[in-house]
Every structure is written in structure tokens, then in C-alpha cells.
Amino acid sequence: DAGITQSxxxxxxxxxxxxxxxxxxxxNHRYMYWYRQDPGHGLRLIHYSYGVKDTDKxxxxxxxxxxxxxxxxFLLTLESATSSQTSVYFCAISESGxxxxxxxxxxxxxLTVT
Amino acid sequence: AQTVTQSQPEMSVQEAETVTLSCTYDTSENNYYLFWYKQPPSRQMILVIRQEAYKQQNATENRFSVNFQKAAKSFSLKISDSQLGDTAMYFCAFMASNDYKLSFGAGTTVTVRA
Structure with missing residues (x-):
């Protein structure tokens, strides 16, 4: 397994x-990604990073x-959680993107938001 | 934005039989990559197979093979000699060569019956 730990x-x-x-x-991969998975939608990209302090939507x-x-x-923050953000969140990495x-x-x- | 469509929400197959999952995509790009990922009940995302659009030869990985039809924008996955461990959700995904983002279809749940 690739060395990825989510917490x-x-x-x-x-x-x-x-x-x-x-x-x-x-x-030590350059690219990192956050996806959310919801039924009927597959995985959808939230944000990604192409280097330290370099991110995009x-x-x-x-x-x-x-x-x-x-x-x-790579940290993902929900500033004020809503019920619509109840989901499974995946991090991914890629050496070159x-x-x-x-x-x-x-x-x-x-994540469950009540 | 690229669109990936998996038209079969669920499929069932007898052990040792063959099942084919369909995937179509919409893009104006000429160079791109296509992927199939497997997600078993453990929730882990596992890369099954990858196809480069400029290669005419269909990719094969053991019991998994694809039928890539570039003109039709179709990328189906065939699972031969199905095993109980193949029970999972399967996602088709697309990445343009000049992009760093992976776009997913909604997924197909495959159940292998004993």
C-alpha cells in the first residue's frame, strides 16, 4: 500500500x-487530493495541491x-460543518499528477454531521 | 469539465462467469488516460487497470481486460472467471494529459454469487 494515512x-x-x-x-509525492464520495455521484474532487502552499479548487x-x-x-477544513457535508472523504496522492x-x-x- | 458515465448501477454474476461493465466519457481532448478502480466493502480504492488513449492495444491485467473504443468514447471492463473477491464497486475514471485531476463515474456495484 502507498504510505497514506487519513485521520x-x-x-x-x-x-x-x-x-x-x-x-x-x-x-514524498508532489500532488495530493481531497475527494468526497456520495452515493450516485462517485468521487468528486474538492481541492488538490501541486506543492507546498500550492493549492487549487x-x-x-x-x-x-x-x-x-x-x-x-494535506489538511481539509470544514469551517462550519453542514449536514450536506456528511460523506466519506478520501485523500489521494500522485508522484507527478x-x-x-x-x-x-x-x-x-x-464524516457524519448531525 | 470531463463527464464520465457508468450506466449500470448494479450487476450480478455467477462465480467463474464473465461480466462486462460499461463506461462512456465525454471529452474534446485527444490525449488522456482512462482507469478502472475497485472499491471492496473495506472502502479501500484499488487501481485495477489503466489505458493510455494513444495506445490502440487494449490493456490487460490478469483476469481484467478493457475494450477501449476511442472514436465511440467507450471504455468497458471485462472481468473473466469472476471470483467472490471481485465483489465490489467499480469506478471508471478519466484524466486528460494536460490536467492533474481525475474525474470519476458514479460507479457500478458488482456482486459475485457463489
């Missing part, structure tokens, strides 16, 4: 509270922010 594995939180999910990699970025202060860590360097995924974080 926490599960989290239940209340509407309106801030939440931070962490992705840690030991592969994906297709469902509203309500989320990210930070990458070190190569190995190109198709010849496929994405490898962490084991996901199940």
Missing part, C-alpha cells in the same frame, strides 16, 4: 462546528478550505 477514520460532529481532516503521506470546493505547509501533510502516475488513495474518513 480520523470516523468522526461525528454537530452542525456549525469546524472540522479538520488530515492526510499524511510518506511517499476542484468541482465541489464550496464550504471547504485546505492547507499544505509540508510535503507530507499525470496519468502515467496514477492516484493512490487513503482508506477514507467517514
Amino acid at each position: 480520523p477514520r470516523h468522526k461525528v460532529t454537530e452542525t456549525g462546528t469546524p472540522v479538520t481532516l488530515r492526510c499524511h503521506q510518506t511517499e 476542484g468541482e465541489v470546493s464550496d464550504g471547504y478550505s485546505v492547507s499544505r505547509s509540508k510535503t507530507e501533510d 499525470q496519468g502515467n502516475s496514477p492516484l493512490h488513495f487513503g482508506n477514507g474518513t467517514r
